[in-house]
Amino acid sequence: MDEDENSERVTEFLYLQAKQAVKEAVMPVLRDSEYRPAKLKQQKRFMNQSIEEIKEEEF
Structure with missing residues (x-):
């Protein structure tokens, strides 16, 4: 092998x-x-939902 x-x-x-x-x-x-x-989008969606919609969601 050469240099x-x-x-x-x-x-x-x-x-x-x-x-x-x-x-x-x-x-x-x-x-x-x-x-x-993605987290920000999820938080915005959550903040725009009504309490009833949030209660219906499964986590």
Whole structure:
């Protein structure tokens, strides 16, 4: 194995490690950002319902 091939493998390994680290770091943020609009929409729907409708729902 020559030095260029070795450096390419090291570069690829480091790239894949960095890519995985970024993915792991960003997933909670993405999950949270998807959760918030859904939760807000649910809260708005709940606030616009009458007491009778709320009592009829199963939780």
